[in-house]
Amino acid sequence: MPTAETKKMHVTVSGMKIELERRGRGKPLLLLYGEEALETEAPFLDELAQEYELLIPSPPGFGTSERPDWITNVDDIAYVYLDLVEKLGITKAPVLGFSLGGWIAAEMATKDDSFISRLVLVAPYGIKVSGPTERDIQDIWTLNPKELMALKWFDPEKGKRDFPSMPEEKLAVIARNSESLARFCWEPYMHNPKLKHRLHRIKAPTLLIWGDNDGLVKTDYGKAYRDLIPGAAIRFVPNAGHLPHIEQPRTFMEHLRDFLK
Amino acid sequence: MQAWHFTEMPYPHLPPLDDIPSIRVTLPNKYFDPKIGADLYNRYLDEHVIADELGLNIMLNEHHQTATCLDAAAPLMAAILARQTKNARICILGNPIANRGDPIRVAEEMAMIDCISRGRLDVGIVRGVPYEIFAANTNPTQTLERLWEGVDLVVKAWTSHDGPFNFEGRFTHKRAVNIWPRPYQQPHPQIWITGSSDKENIKKVASLGYVFATFLQPYDKVKEMFDTYRANYVDRGLPTGGGVAYMPLVYTGDSDEEAEKGAQELTWYLKSKTAAQFRNPPGYVPVATNVKALQGAYSGRTDAVRGQGLDYLREQGVLVYGTPDSVAQQVKRFYRLVGGFDHLLMMQQSGFLDHKRTVRSMTLFAREVYPQIRDLPRTVAQEARASA
Numbered sequence: 001m002p003t004a005e006t007k008k009m010h011v012t013v014s015g016m017k018i019e020l021e022r023r024g025r026g027k028p029l030l031l032l033y034g035e036e037a038l039e040t041e042a043p044f045l046d047e048l049a050q051e052y053e054l055l056i057p058s059p060p061g062f063g064t065s066e067r068p069d070w071i072t073n074v075d076d077i078a079y080v081y082l083d084l085v086e087k088l089g090i091t092k093a094p095v096l097g098f099s100l101g102g103w104i105a106a107e108m109a110t111k112d113d114s115f116i117s118r119l120v121l122v123a124p125y126g127i128k129v130s131g132p133t134e135r136d137i138q139d140i141w142t143l144n145p146k147e148l149m150a151l152k153w154f155d156p157e158k159g160k161r162d163f164p165s166m167p168e169e170k171l172a173v174i175a176r177n178s179e180s181l182a183r184f185c186w187e188p189y190m191h192n193p194k195l196k197h198r199l200h201r202i203k204a205p206t207l208l209i210w211g212d213n214d215g216l217v218k219t220d221y222g223k224a225y226r227d228l229i230p231g232a233a234i235r236f237v238p239n240a241g242h243l244p245h246i247e248q249p250r251t252f253m254e255h256l257r258d259f260l261k
Numbered sequence: 262m263q264a265w266h267f268t269e270m271p272y273p274h275l276p277p278l279d280d281i282p283s284i285r286v287t288l289p290n291k292y293f294d295p296k297i298g299a300d301l302y303n304r305y306l307d308e309h310v311i312a313d314e315l316g317l318n319i320m321l322n323e324h325h326q327t328a329t330c331l332d333a334a335a336p337l338m339a340a341i342l343a344r345q346t347k348n349a350r351i352c353i354l355g356n357p358i359a360n361r362g363d364p365i366r367v368a369e370e371m372a373m374i375d376c377i378s379r380g381r382l383d384v385g386i387v388r389g390v391p392y393e394i395f396a397a398n399t400n401p402t403q404t405l406e407r408l409w410e411g412v413d414l415v416v417k418a419w420t421s422h423d424g425p426f427n428f429e430g431r432f433t434h435k436r437a438v439n440i441w442p443r444p445y446q447q448p449h450p451q452i453w454i455t456g457s458s459d460k461e462n463i464k465k466v467a468s469l470g471y472v473f474a475t476f477l478q479p480y481d482k483v484k485e486m487f488d489t490y491r492a493n494y495v496d497r498g499l500p501t502g503g504g505v506a507y508m509p510l511v512y513t514g515d516s517d518e519e520a521e522k523g524a525q526e527l528t529w530y531l532k533s534k535t536a537a538q539f540r541n542p543p544g545y546v547p548v549a550t551n552v553k554a555l556q557g558a559y560s561g562r563t564d565a566v567r568g569q570g571l572d573y574l575r576e577q578g579v580l581v582y583g584t585p586d587s588v589a590q591q592v593k594r595f596y597r598l599v600g601g602f603d604h605l606l607m608m609q610q611s612g613f614l615d616h617k618r619t620v621r622s623m624t625l626f627a628r629e630v631y632p633q634i635r636d637l638p639r640t641v642a643q644e645a646r647a648s649a
Binding site: 143145168178 | 282287403431538548549551552
């Protein structure tokens with residue numbers, strides 16, 4: 001349960017209701033969570049909420065956001081979020097995106113990053129740099145579930161979730177999130193072939209953060225991503241997989257604070 | 262009652278099934294010996310020709326990347342049999358239109374086979390089973406929508422005769438559709454759609470006058486499905502009319518002992534394992550069903566069924582076996598329990614069941630069982646309305 005004060009609401013943009021959580025107090029920070037939304041329950045987020053008012057939207061099809069049929073990929077979501085930023089009147093704020101959320105943030109930034117003071121991408125998806133028969137991003141949908149956990153987590157115990165103990169409402173969100181991820185990211189798999197040709201447009205100072213032991217998307221991919229964004233830097237988190245903010249929150253927060261100040 | 266011979270055309274010569282993590286999707290094809298495969302294809306085709314000679318109809322299906330089914334292209338098998346058989350109706354059940362990606366190719370191929378067979382084709386169009394998503398790489402969250410857009414487009418292609426039409430749908434874009442040939446049967450071949458628990462789907466199938474088919478389900482579930490169909494059926498004037506179809510495993514033997522041995526062979530089909538990540542891709546079933554899955558409602562179920570004995574499977578109507586009179590009794594019992602049905606689709610070959618026993622079973626069925634059930638009445642509503 002979050003300790004900071006939190007408010008959930010819906011904002012209508014692009015003809016759809018988007019769920020928005022406002023958590024904490026201070027200057028606004030746009031936080032785009034990952035496909036499993038684990039960030040919303042992680043301790044580091046409450047810490048961050050002491051220093052910023054976190055604006056945490058749910059993409060179409062995630063949380064309780066609507067999902068119109070015409071939304072078919074992350075590029076579409078980026079435009080919806082740009083509408084949201086305008087509607088909320090955000091003129092200058094840091095943007096922090098995790099995994100799928102990082103991909104969405106990168107897409108937004110290539111279109112209009114005038115509202116972004118600093119851009120932080122934590123193990124984002126979104127580009128493909130290798131050849132047709134190589135995977136930059138391991139296939140979450142064909143891997144054996146145990147294998148997938150071992151790739152994603154330095155300590156798979158940290159990733160275990162007790163679904164039968166969760167309320168039905170929460171399970172419905174989890175199931176729908178999983179469905180929406182497939183709706184938007186199935187093919188091309190977890191990337192936009194155009195994105196790598198657009199990243200040069202990003203003007204906002206950008207930091208990538210990557211777990212040393214991310215087996216789902218390796219650090220080399222992170223470096224390639226960094227190379228495509230002018231002036232971008234990358235920081236690594238030892239003993240962490242795809243979710244360094246959950247496995248090593250202290251190191252993660254150090255990198256983050258360093259960059260945001 | 263129409264009777265249809267069927268086999269999935271398996272390649273059973275594999276490492277022990279318990280040693281294989283997944284027979285579907287990932288089993289390497291180094292286990293496929295082309296020489297054995299060639300023999301199997303030709304043997305299965307021989308059996309379908311024998312089915313025709315025995316007065317049975319023929320059902321075909323299509324699966325990909327699996328040793329359980331070597332028929333990776335049902336239209337190919339149907340075309341061969343259209344030429345090699347004389348009387349049998351040939352039902353493809355079905356064209357996996359959501360996975361295939363091009364409904365117009367389906368429309369053309371079906372029209373060709375319909376002409377070659379001079380109107381003996383029934384066209385199943387299916388959504389495709391969950392694990393096939395991976396071979397085709399279709400988006401798993403839209404297979405139902407793709408199915409129905411595909412069906413509508415196939416029917417439009419079959420029934421448009423005045424030159425090209427365009428189609429800019431959600432999943433397919435065509436600029437000038439004008440298929441040559443057009444189907445032999447008028448207005449077009451009967452369409453069969455498969456399903457199980459989705460009631461809305463069944464209602465839709467019935468209201469379009471199509472045939473609804475379901476496989477290997479216990480009789481109480483089948484009755485619910487068939488009742489839903491009958492309550493919603495509308496006669497649209499399609500050739501051979503509407504109705505409901507059921508598939509059990511069927512073995513007819515000269516003696517109880519022989520029948521039991523044959524039935525045991527057929528259960529190979531039920532024993533094959535598919536790895537967990539291929540059984541339920543995201544969005545294939547509705548959120549409510551996935552919530553139940555997360556709660557653990559379905560864990561161990563497949564294994565539980567797999568472990569059941571022959572008697573249990575026979576009691577449920579999933580497996581029909583015995584001497585001819587016993588088989589006839591079992592079919593009649595199932596007919597009563599489900600409120601009647603029109604098409605008996607029979608998986609009469611599976612796993613290691615060899616050619617000799619398969620043909621013997623088929624022959625006993627055709628000669629001594631079918632005459633006892635042939636006159637079981639068709640079941641679509643008497644007060645069927647004429648097509649609009």
